[in-house]
Amino acid sequence: MQEPPSGGAPPIVEAIGVSKRYGPTIALSDAGIRVHAGESHALVGRNGAGKSTLVGILTGLRASDTGEVRFSGEPAPPLSDREGWRQRVACVYQHSTIIPDLTVAENLFINRQPLQRGFISWPTLRREARALLDRWNVSVPEDMRAGDLRVEARQLVEIARALSYGARFIILDEPTAQLDGEEIKRLFVRIRELQAAGVTFLFISHHLQEVYEICQTVTVLRDARHIVTAPVADLPKSRLIEAMTGENVHLDIADAAGRVPDPTAPVALTVERISGEDFSDVSLTVRSGEVVGLSGSTSSGRVGVAEAIAGLGRYRGGTIRIGSRTLPSGDVPTALSLGVGCVPKSRHKEGLVLSMPIADNTTMTINRLLGPLGFIPPAKRRNRAEETIRSLGVVTQGPEQLVSGLSGGNQQKVVMGRALANDPAVLVLMDPTAGVDVKSKEALLGVVERMRAAGKAILVVSSEVEDLRTCDRVLVMRHGSIVAEHKAGWSDNALVASIEGIEAL
Secondary structure: OOOOOOOOOOOEEEEEEEEEEEOOOOEEEEEEEEEEEOOEEEEEOOOOOOOHHHHHHHHHHHOOEEEEEEEEEEEEEOOOHHHHHOOOOOEEOOOOOOOOOOEEHHHOOOOOOOOOOOEHHHHHHHHHHHHHHHHOOOOOOOOOEHHHOOOHHHHHHHHHHHHHOOOOOOEEEEEOOOOHHHHHHHHHHHHHHHHOOOOEEEEOOHHHHHHHOOOEEEEEOOOEEEEEEEEEHHOHHHHHHHHHHHOOOOOOOOOHHHOOOOOOEEEEEEEEEEEEEOOOOOOEEOOOOOOEEEEEEOOHHHHHHHHHHOOOOOOEEEEEEEEOOOOOOOOOHHHHOOOOOEEEEOOOHHOOOOOHHHHHHHHHHHHHHHHHHHHHOOHHHHHHHHHHHHHOOOOOOOOOOOOHHHHHHHHHHHHHHHHHHHOOOOOEEEOOOOOHHHHHHHHHHHHHHHHHHHOOOOEEEEOOOOOOOOOEEEEEOOOOOOEEEEOOOOHHHHHHHHHHOOOOO
């Protein structure tokens, strides 16, 4: 682990020799981290490496079995002292803790509103909220409904709320997972400004390029253990991946550049001039055995088109056909019966029931096929789940494990298994590798190649270059319309320039 600067102050936070076990599972083993004031420190590792457990210990949400946590050289407060923890550390999670139906001001001072004669003083609340937002240069209206904020604005409101308690150490958990390129740039500008104002960040991300863009130091966990802490500038990306995986590897993804699609293959998916809330007059086709990418920024309309094809969203005008049969607007059961499989954008909101086991999650789209009147024979249910676990490499204790207990990468594999359960003719994959580690990404994109070889028509909806490299062609959307098409073999610069709406250099 890195040493503090010579003669400098003690680390703003330090975990020393922490271990945590859940039954037979070792979540952390004699791990540690040391973060110095004023830096952005990356915490990386594959899903299941121990990152979430360490964050829980650093934020006082769980106790370690051994070891200790210190803030600025002093022992951490008792777990029961929630106010003491809030004054030292806060975590902005990938899934927002903002209450959408409250205003920004109400969210900033939830459970600590200023009172006057026993009642909330709304003028004082709004005034103090405005002062807090101005202090940290968060340009959102204090009386705006929080649910109407863009994702990056919600994150900044959460950071401001944490800073208002006195915390100057903020953990950012996958902060860019739901942001497009321009939003990420703006967020990084704000992180640098907050660093200059004395805020320290622990930055958790699976996007390794972002680690090199925003962080000064990186700590790697693997198999519940601390592997290395080093200055980012001293750790090339190949060595960083090797530290994360324990292998000297590169991302092994099938590249479509040398592939020649069959122009005589039947058209499996036809989209003709459909419009929706954030897209207009969109047309595309995908043939059996073809992988087509649909890319663009978060606000481009790509997700709206994908959800319309999967029956999750409504469309007006135009036609969507699966083979020769028309898909009605906003009709998931018909989409399933016509042979559409879908990995939705949010595995937590639309892809999984976290409180149910793997077996139930992987079979919920095919209940009618496994038994009458919704009753599924236990043996069929278990066999289906075991097939998913085996074919996708889900790391689990078994089919009855709750999906809430799986790592992010393994949860995404369960979502993929559910999408494949009804043997679909058309697969719609929305951000299929978002928030997963290198090995899980490799496994999930390997499924795309297997399904293509089996003759499935696949629509990969993503802005991730690695996801799109598997595609025979990539359609780019901006402002709700398809504006460009790139054949396999495109350069990264050309594709990214097209997505961002700038001229390639």
